[in-house]
Amino acid sequence: MPRQNRVTPFSTLITTPARGTLTGNRGCLHDDHGQIRRAYQGRRWIICLLEFKNRRRIVMQAGQYTELFFLDEATALTAGHRPCAECQRDRFNLFREIWATANPELTDVARPAATVIDAALHSERMATSAPLRKFCNTIDDVPAGTFITDDEQTAYLVLNHQLLRWSPAGYESAASQAINYPARVLTPASIVRTLAVGYPVIIHSSAFASRA
Secondary structure: OOOEEEEOOOOOEEEOOOOOOEEEEOOOOEOOOOOEOOOOOOOOOEEEOOOOOOOOOOOOOOOOOOOEEEOOHHHHHHOOOEEOOOOOHHHHHHHHHHHHHHOOOOOOOOOOOHHHHHHHHHHHHOOOOHHHOOEEOOHHHOOOOOEEEOOOOOOEEEEOOEEEEEEOOEEEEEOHHHOOOOEEEOOOHHHHHHHHOOOOOOOOOHHHHHHO
């Protein structure tokens, strides 16, 4: 039976039978009955591989962290997660080096500690007031891999100057003129800047099938 552990670009948790390509966590979010009781626990929100060193876990085991699942890395980054420093060590190193280059106001070292990135992302995740939210007037204002929304219900991935509608199973083509501007940028600002300077975000294969 599907559980409420699939993450959307809005960072919310939904129930769906669709499989994800990455897992991760943000602490223990469920109770002893497997029901979600909180949105997060702590600042350490990570993205992990589905398989690592033959480890096996019982999903939503009582008292353990809640296993979350993502369509792809683009979705996970927009939800406020970053690559795991253990199972994705090379990916984490690449991410933090590019993140540091893109965000000199947030760090003055080439390889900031995970805690520095986590603190910055947590601050961005908590920026829910209108003055702190970021908006764009055209898809050309944001880099590929960024998500935007105009109704707080549908999330659109920006890819090669096109919009793709997110769904738990993959991406669907969407007409660029269908969205109303200004549109809110869902992806955290520091990650938008990281994408803009060249972080090679991994995007689900359906995005490229939709474009074709």
